[in-house]
Amino acid sequence: GAMSVDSITDLSDNASELLEALQLSHPHELDPRRSRGKKKPLSLNPISWQVPRIVDRCCTHLEMHGLQTVGIFRVGSSKKRVQQLREEFDQGLDVFLDEHQSVHDVAALLKEFLRDMPDPLIPRELYGAFLSTATMEGPAQLDTLQLLLFLLPPCHSDTLLRLLRFLGEVARHAESSWDPEGREIPGNKMTVSNLATVFGPNILQKEKPGEKDAGALNFEDSAAIILVLQRLIEHHHSLFMVSPEMQCDVLRRLFQTDPDVIEYLLRRK
Numbered sequence: 649g650a651m652s653v654d655s656i657t658d659l660s661d662n663a664s665e666l667l668e669a670l671q672l673s674h675p676h677e678l679d680p681r682r683s684r685g686k687k688k689p690l691s692l693n694p695i696s697w698q699v700p701r702i703v704d705r706c707c708t709h710l711e712m713h714g715l716q717t718v719g720i721f722r723v724g725s726s727k728k729r730v731q732q733l734r735e736e737f738d739q740g741l742d743v744f745l746d747e748h749q750s751v752h753d754v755a756a757l758l759k760e761f762l763r764d765m766p767d768p769l770i771p772r773e774l775y776g777a778f779l780s781t782a783t784m785e786g787p788a789q790l791d792t793l794q795l796l797l798f799l800l801p802p803c804h805s806d807t808l809l810r811l812l813r814f815l816g817e818v819a820r821h822a823e824s825s826w827d828p829e830g831r832e833i834p835g836n837k838m839t840v841s842n843l844a845t846v847f848g849p850n851i852l853q854k855e856k857p858g859e860k861d862a863g864a865l866n867f868e869d870s871a872a873i874i875l876v877l878q879r880l881i882e883h884h885h886s887l888f889m890v891s892p893e894m895q896c897d898v899l900r901r902l903f904q905t906d907p908d909v910i911e912y913l914l915r916r917k
Contacts, residue, residue: 782872
C-alpha cells in the first residue's frame, strides 16, 4: 500500500495520485481464511508514505542546505563521517541532520544507500523494459514510462518519486541567479543531464553489486540509463499522475473481478 484509502474519495477531478488510485490489494488478501481468526487490515488502505527515513532525511537536508552548493554529488566527502552516519541509520537511531553536517557527506550517504539497496529502486526485472524506452520519442516514450512506473512496488514507487522531486529541485538551481538586491546566488552546476549521469547507475542496475560483470555496462546501456533518468526527472510530475479515465477503468475492472474491493471503498466513503 501507499496512501490512506480515505484520501481516494478526495481526489481532484483532473488527476489523482498514482498510488492512491492503483496500488490496490491483491484479491487473496480479501480471503478471511488467511487471517486465521485475526482481524488484519487490508493493504488496500495503505497506512503511510513508504519512504525510508534515510532517503527522506538526506533529501530534506540537501534541499535546505545544499541547493547552492557547487558540484553537489561530485565533490568528495569524508568516508569516516559518511560511514558513521550510515551506521547510525542502520542501527535505527533517530538521526538528526542539521546545518553542521557537511552537504557532501549527506550527498554521498544518499548515493551509497541507493547503490547498495539489495534490490535497486527500479527492480532488476524491469531493467530491460525501462531501457527500451530510450529509443522511443514523444508521447509514446512517456506513456510507456508511466505504465512501467505503475508496476513498481509501492515502497519503490514512493521512494523514487521522493528522489525525483528532490533531483528536479536541484536541477532548478543549476544556474546562477540574482536576489532582489542584485547579489549573485551561485548555481550548483548540476543540470538534469549531470544528475542523471550520477544517479542513473545507482537506480537502474543490471547486476547486483559485486557480481561478475556488475558495473561493466556497454556504452549503449550507459547512454540509455542516463536518458531514461533524465526523462523521469523532467516529467515526474505527470508520470506519477493518472487520468480520471484510467482511474475509472481500473474501478470498472475491479467491479467485475473483485467486487469486495468496490464494496469496501463505497463503505468507507
